[in-house]
Amino acid sequence: xxxxxxxxxxxxxxxxxxxxxxxxxxxxxxxxxxxxxxxxxxxxxxxxxxxxxxxxxxxxxxxxxxxxxxxxxxxxxxxxxxxxxxxxxxxxxxxxxxxxxxxxxxxxxxxxxxxxxxxxxxxxxxxxxxxxxxxxxxxxxxxxxxxxxxxxxxxxxxxxxxxxxxxxxxxxxxxxxxxxxxxxxxxxxxxxxxxxxxxxxxxxxxxxxxxxxxxxxxxxxxxxxxxxxxxxxxxxxxxxxxxxxxxxxxxxxxxxxxxxxxxxxxxxxxxxxxxxxxxxxxxxxxxxxxxxxxxxxxxxxxxxxxxxxxxxxxxxxxxxxxxxxxxxxxxxxxxxxxxxxxxxxxxxxxxxxx
Amino acid sequence: xxxxxxxxxxxxxxxxxxxxxxxxxxxxxxxxxxxxxxxxxxxxxxxxxxxxxxxxxxxxxxxxxxxxxxxxxxxxxxxxxxxxxxxxxxxxxxxxxxxxxxxxxxxxxxxxxxxxxxxxxxxxxxxxxxxxxxxxxxxxxxxxxxxxxxxxxxxxxxxxxxxxxxxxxxxxxxxxxxxxxxxxxxxxxxxxxxxxxxxxxxxxxxxxxxxxxxxxxxxxxxxxxxxxxxxxxxxxxxxxxxxxxxxxxxxxxxxxxxxxxxxxxxxxxxxxxxxxxxxxxxxxxxxxxxxxxxxxxxxxxxxxxxxxxxxxxxxxxxxxxxxxxxxxxxxxxxxxxxxxxxxxxxxxxxxxxx
Numbered sequence: 001x002x003x004x005x006x007x008x009x010x011x012x013x014x015x016x017x018x019x020x021x022x023x024x025x026x027x028x029x030x031x032x033x034x035x036x037x038x039x040x041x042x043x044x045x046x047x048x049x050x051x052x053x054x055x056x057x058x059x060x061x062x063x064x065x066x067x068x069x070x071x072x073x074x075x076x077x078x079x080x081x082x083x084x085x086x087x088x089x090x091x092x093x094x095x096x097x098x099x100x101x102x103x104x105x106x107x108x109x110x111x112x113x114x115x116x117x118x119x120x121x122x123x124x125x126x127x128x129x130x131x132x133x134x135x136x137x138x139x140x141x142x143x144x145x146x147x148x149x150x151x152x153x154x155x156x157x158x159x160x161x162x163x164x165x166x167x168x169x170x171x172x173x174x175x176x177x178x179x180x181x182x183x184x185x186x187x188x189x190x191x192x193x194x195x196x197x198x199x200x201x202x203x204x205x206x207x208x209x210x211x212x213x214x215x216x217x218x219x220x221x222x223x224x225x226x227x228x229x230x231x232x233x234x235x236x237x238x239x240x241x242x243x244x245x246x247x248x249x250x251x252x253x254x255x256x257x258x259x260x261x262x263x264x265x266x267x268x269x270x271x272x273x274x275x276x277x278x279x280x281x282x283x284x285x286x287x288x289x290x291x292x293x294x295x296x297x298x299x300x301x302x303x304x305x306x307x308x309x310x311x312x313x314x315x316x317x318x319x320x321x322x323x324x325x326x327x328x329x330x331x332x333x334x335x336x337x338x339x340x341x342x343x344x345x346x347x348x349x350x351x352x353x354x
Numbered sequence: 355x356x357x358x359x360x361x362x363x364x365x366x367x368x369x370x371x372x373x374x375x376x377x378x379x380x381x382x383x384x385x386x387x388x389x390x391x392x393x394x395x396x397x398x399x400x401x402x403x404x405x406x407x408x409x410x411x412x413x414x415x416x417x418x419x420x421x422x423x424x425x426x427x428x429x430x431x432x433x434x435x436x437x438x439x440x441x442x443x444x445x446x447x448x449x450x451x452x453x454x455x456x457x458x459x460x461x462x463x464x465x466x467x468x469x470x471x472x473x474x475x476x477x478x479x480x481x482x483x484x485x486x487x488x489x490x491x492x493x494x495x496x497x498x499x500x501x502x503x504x505x506x507x508x509x510x511x512x513x514x515x516x517x518x519x520x521x522x523x524x525x526x527x528x529x530x531x532x533x534x535x536x537x538x539x540x541x542x543x544x545x546x547x548x549x550x551x552x553x554x555x556x557x558x559x560x561x562x563x564x565x566x567x568x569x570x571x572x573x574x575x576x577x578x579x580x581x582x583x584x585x586x587x588x589x590x591x592x593x594x595x596x597x598x599x600x601x602x603x604x605x606x607x608x609x610x611x612x613x614x615x616x617x618x619x620x621x622x623x624x625x626x627x628x629x630x631x632x633x634x635x636x637x638x639x640x641x642x643x644x645x646x647x648x649x650x651x652x653x654x655x656x657x658x659x660x661x662x663x664x665x666x667x668x669x670x671x672x673x674x675x676x677x678x679x680x681x682x683x684x685x686x687x688x689x690x691x692x693x694x695x696x697x698x699x700x701x702x703x704x705x706x707x708x
Contacts, residue, residue, distance in 0.1 A: 024412070024501025031411055054406045057385055057514050058378070062495050065419045065551030066558065102558045137501060141416050147378025147491060147516060149588055151558050160411050162501060182543055187577040189538035191556050197419030198552015200503050202545050204420065204456045208505060223541040224578050234503055 001110055002045050004032075004117055009049035018127045021165035023302065024135065028122040032114050032159035036104055042157070045110075047118055050160065056145035060152040067197035068097035069139035071301045073164075074119050074354060076128045077342030082119060082354040085340045087112055089258040094138060096256075097194040102151035103140055111138065115159055116354045122161055123354075131166025131337070135302075167303040172325050172333055174309030175298075177232060178215035179281060180206050181314065184223035185230065185253075192230075192253030200234070207233065215312060217298070222253070227280045235298035235306060236260035239284060240328055242292040249276040259299040263332055265348065272328075281313050288318045295326030304340075305333040355464055356399050358386075358471055363403035372481045375519035377656065378489065382476040386468050386513035390458055396511070399464075401472055404514065410499035414506040421551035422451035423493035425655045427518075428473050428708060430482045431696030436473060436708040438490075439694045441466055443612045448492060450610075451548040456505035457494055465492065469513055470708045476515055477708075485520025485691070489656075521657040526679050526687055528663030529652075531586060532569035533635060534560050535668065538577035539584065539607075546584075546607030554588070561587065569666060571652070576607070581634045589652035589660060590614035593638060594682055596646040603630040613653040617686055619702065626682075635667050642672045649680030658694075659687035 009029050016026045031050045036042045061067045070090045075083045091108035098105050115136060119126070126134040138159045142152035183206040186192025191199055206218045217233040229248050231237055236257040238247045245267055250256050267274045287293035296308035307330075309323035320326075338344030339351060363383050370380045385404045390396045415421050424444045429437045445462035452459050469490060473480070480488040492513045496506035537560040540546025545553055560572045571587040583602050585591055590611040592601045599621055604610050621628045641647035650662035661684075663677035674680075692698030693705060 022502075027412060027499075050411070052408045053411055054408055057404070057407055057512050058381060058491075058516075061416060061551075062421060063423055063491070063493060063551055064554035064558070065421065066555050067416060067419065069417055100559060101555055102562055135501070137412075137417070139417060145381075147489070148376075149554050149557065149561070151562060158411050162412075184541050184543035187538050187541035187544070189536055189577060190541070190544075191552070196552070196555060197415075197417055198545070198550070198555050200418035201420050201455055201550060201552050203503065204418070204505050205454060207503070208456055223543060 001113060004114055005046040006121065007046070007048050008121070015125060016163065018129050018132065018163070021127060021132060021163055023164050024162050026162055028125040028161040028163070030118060030121050032118045034114070034157040036155040036157070038153050042104070042106060045114055047121055053156075053158070055143060058145035058147060060142035060144050060146060063147060064142070064149055065196070065198040065201075066101055066103065066142035066152055067139065068094065068101055068103060069137060069195055069197070070094050072136040073133040073301060073340070074126055074136060075133050075341045076126045079342065081342060082123060082126060083340060083342060083351040084354060086258050086262065086350050087115070087352055089261065093195060093256065093258070097196060098140065100191060100194040101196055103142070103155060106157065111157070118159055118161065119354050125161065125163050127163045127165070129165070133164055135162045135164045137162065172305070172307055172330065174307040174323055174325055175216045176214065176310040176312070177217045177219050177308055178210040178213060179219045179311055179313035180210070180221065181226060182206075185220045187223040188252040190253060193250070193255060195255060203233070219311065221281065227282065228278045229281065229284070230254050232298040235300035235303065237296070237298050238263065239279060239293065240295035240326065241287045242294070244273045244275060246275045246277065246279050248279060251278070257299060259301060259304060259336070262336060262350065263299050266332060266335060284311070285313065285316065285318060293318070293320060295329055296320045297326070297329040297332070304336050305329055355467060358468055359400040360475065361400070361402050362475070369479060370517065372483050372486065372517070375481065375486060375517055377518050378516050380517055382479040382515040382517070384472060384475050385515070386472045388468070388511040390509040390511070392507045396458070396460060399468055401475055407512070409497060412499035412501060414496040414498050414500060417501060418496070418503055419550070419552040419555070420455055420457065420496035420506055421493065422448065422455055422457060423491060423549055423551065424448050426490040427487040427655060427694070428480055428490060429487050429695045430480045433696065435696060436477060436480060437694060437696060437705040438708060440612050440616065440704050441469070441706055443615065447549065447610065447612070451550060452494065454545060454548040455550055457496070457509060460511065465511070472513055472515065473708050479515065479517050481517045481519070483519070487518055489516045489518045491516065526659070526661055526684065528661040528677055528679055529570045530568065530664040530666070531571045531573050531662055532564040532567060533573045533665055533667035534564070534575065535580060536560075539574045541577040542606040544607060547604070547609060549609060557587070573665065575635065581636065582632045583635065583638070584608050586652040589654035589657065591650070591652050592617065593633060593647065594649035594680065595641045596648070598627045598629060600629045600631065600633050602633060605632070611653060613655060613658060613690070616690060616704065617653050620686060620689060638665070639667065639670065639672060647672070647674060649683055650674045651680070651683040651686070658690050659683050
């Protein structure tokens with residue numbers, strides 16, 4: 001395995017107040033850098049003081065959006081260990097994104113090793129409060145300066161770390177979600193299955209309009225028929241109808257969430273039927289009218305589980321479980337966050353100790 | 355109008371050989387920068403030596419692709435003038451892109467003034483050979499360091515200049531195009547009408563696969579039914595069938611090209627019927643079988659007119675005009691490049707003197 005050069009900064013930064021950590025606003029003392037060119041491949045892995053990077057104005061990432069990323073978390077446990085949650089899945093997905101955007105693949109094992117090394121260097125930054133963690137952002141950008149539209153020849157992989165607070169400071173809070181009927185996030189044959197920068201640019205306007213109307217997120221429908229549910233903002237989504245849990249199948253425009261995968265495995269182990277299939281808003285509305293729509297929740301790295309209290313669709317208000325957190329949502333949240341922080345036995349061997 | 359601060363570099367760069375100018379590889383001595391924050395709005399317009407820019411690793415453009423751009427050209431005329439071609443249209447479209455991506459709008463007149471000032475500073479860089487020009491790349495990137503997915507609060511607008519050669523060094527050459535049936539570029543409700551960085555990232559893999567199969571470009575079909583023609587690579591497309599010229603209507607997923615608009619106006623003035631409407635590959639194939647498919651050409655800032663000699667669709671080869679340049683394609687190319695370089699009277703008042 002390649003050696004990682006480590007340059008420790010002399011003047012460590014002031015750490016932010018652990019009780020008021022806004023998501024993705026504070027960054028640790030160091031970052032990991034790794035360069036790619038056609039001659040040398042991926043080379044020069046190094047940990048350096050966190051600070052500005054220098055790019056040519058013609059760097060292709062700034063013009064043609066050739067950029068992919070991942071999101072992961074490290075947790076402090078009560079007994080002083082640091083745990084990652086299924087980090088191999090993120091490394092696999094990073095390479096899936098790379099292949100879709102024609103970015104050279106990375107050595108998954110080595111990048112995971114580099115992330116662990118970086119976390120060790122900045123381990124004092126991992127917060128310890130309930131619900132807090134160290135958010136890990138690996139990303140790859142095309143750095144070659146050229147205005148031709150094609151895959152770049154030069155790239156940089158970076159890993160930055162950000163201490164983050166509990167997603168819901170007052171415990172789990174159900175969110176109100178607008179079902180989007182004008183904008184699209186992705187379509188089959190597009191970039192929807194990749195964690196590509198451009199997918200998020202496409203979502204900003206719909207999110208803003210939803211927020212202005214009093215909703216915290218957007219539920220995306222399929223771009224073809226505008227009938228079938230795809231995903232919520234930056235989360236996957238699950239519906240509990242009459243005891244069965246249903247989540248949209250990975251149809252070529254949905255991101256394959258690591259939390260989504262974990263939820264399916266947990267529920268199956270618990271003997272609850274999970275269906276991965278197309279599910280239409282008509283079916284959800286009908287279940288609501290029949291009083292069989294029991295719970296709705298989003299899943300993702302940031303919030304883990306995000307209970308949905310209301311869906312607003314086509315001028316119709318769908319209130320779920322009287323706007324309260326469902327029993328299963330709470331149980332899934334407690335189990336996954338328990339495993340992540342070492343409070344619940346990790347029988348599925350999901351965690352990796354740093 | 356705001357004052358533009360100008361810092362001239364002391365050591366001017368060596369200019370590249372005008373006979374071997376690759377597209378978007380060489381950049382002039384200076385660039386224009388303009389910053390935005392919520393308090394000051396757009397501020398501090400300045401022309402500085404061309405060189406690397408400094409970004410926070412958490413700059414939102416690198417993670418969520420909030421970036422838009424334009425492409426324009428400046429031409430040297432025989433009598434020593436410098437002409438721009440319909441630059442107001444590019445400024446209008448830049449603001450359309452801004453609105454779609456929630457980037458603060460710019461003062462179109464001021465940015466055009468800034469571009470003209472920059473061109474004047476670097477006017478020695480405008481090449482004079484046949485078919486050459488100075489390519490102008492205005493672009494805006496989200497610079498705020500934050501990992502939350504939302505519209506950024508800080509941006510930078512940059513303009514960089516690149517001397518470019520004739521797109522076809524040996525005169526107009528018909529291209530072979532693969533009709534794409536797996537990948538999608540954009541869909542209604544997405545970013546297809548904006549000149550957004552992410553749209554180009556989505557196109558790279560299809561372009562590579564087409565090139566490997568011997569085709570120089572990809573023809574995108576609508577993502578919904580995979581039946582109707584949308585656009586070619588980074589160009590709009592026109593079909594001449596039985597004397598009538600047909601181009602896909604601006605349906606919400608196609609970019610509104612400035613050259614496209616100019617072609618429609620020219621053809622209409624020449625008394626040729628132009629239809630902006632949905633056109634399916636079935637219709638094109640039928641016209642080919644009926645021997646009424648007379649010409650096909652792409653239009654865009656880079657190539658102006660790009661005659662299509664072959665379309666490969668669903669294992670069927672559609673040869674157009676025996677693979678030769680059509681009469682109308684040539685006439686359009688000569689007229690537009692003539693107007694751009696001051697050789698043909700600009701009766702439509704399309705050019706702007708710098």
